[in-house]
Amino acid sequence: MTEACGQRLGEALRVENGSFARITRSHGHLCHVPALEPAIVTRALRTADMAVTEIRCDKPLPEMSGLIQREDAFFVGLQLRDFPNREYWEDGRRASVCDLRVGDSCLYDLKREPRVFLDKPYHSLAFYLPRAALDAIADEANAPRIRDLSYEPRAGVNDVTISSLGSLLLPALRHPDQANLLFLDHVLLALGVHVAQTYGGMRPMSQPARGGLAPWQVRRATEILRANLKGGVALREVARECGLSVSYFSHAFRRTLGVAPHQWLIEQRVVLSKEKLRDNGLSLSDVAADCGFSDQSHLSRAFRQTVGVSPGAWRQSLKR
Secondary structure: OOHHHHHHHHHHOOOHHHOOEEEEEEOOEEEEEEOOOOEEEEOOOOOOOEEEEEEEEOOOOOEEOOOOOOOOEEEEEEEOOOEEEEOEEEOOEEOOOEEEOOOOEEEEEHHHOOEEEEOOOEEEEEEEEEHHHHHHHHHHOOOOOOOOOOOOOOOOEOOHHHHHHHHHHHHHHHOHHHOOHHHHHHHHHHHHHHHHHHOOOOOOOOOOOOOOOOHHHHHHHHHHHHHOOOOOOOHHHHHHHOOOOHHHHHHHHHHHHOOOHHHHHHHHHHHHHHHHHOOOOOOHHHHHHHOOOOOHHHHHHHHHHHHOOOHHHHHHHHHO
């Protein structure tokens, strides 16, 4: 979510200083640490921001959540902890009490002033999906724009797609320094498209042509990705350079090169690391930093997944 929206959500959940409360253990006791939870903001869509943040409170004060400023946007909540007997209100009207289980998803329309009675520990992911994002998704799919999302206010749904996409983002939220920007763009865009189709009834008017990238597009895309091995680059920027929408570029890139853009980027970092490992004067930490990995352990995981052995073992094999 944007920073302002994140602050409003924190205030609505009664968290100190308008930040999301991270619960930590200190000397055997749970305590609040006022801190904004890692929030990932993506600009995979050309005209809108989508985002996700992890919210957790192990020891809440029993009280009603505050009002969030009305706006044409939605929250998609994914439960990471059971929340029995949830009491929920929209536009001041109380919905039926329901039990939310781990893996359940709920939609919240910010135009309807959603409020929840926070009387039990809670842990969830909150996806911020503004109207502009839904419009951009519909435009890129050559589909009519969505008027509204269809959902039942008083109950959660067991949406396997949302649950699976959320689980993919948890490691990135907890270790944002190791997050792959292209991967985050893919996951959040996939969630937006899924919500638009499943709850907004979006159907493309015509299917895009099936095919891959033209030779010049392959050259341009790989050129940009190689130039950004260390810091990464937003998927929308690469797609724009190729004159394509994000969704079509992702499909065409995989069809042409056999892997998704984020995976191709990791593979290129591993290729570069092999060159660096030939220099015995460089430590594994130096190699990791030179190749765009956050630390030595990040390099080791990616190297082992791609090559099948650790970078240290691969270096030793060169000596033998």
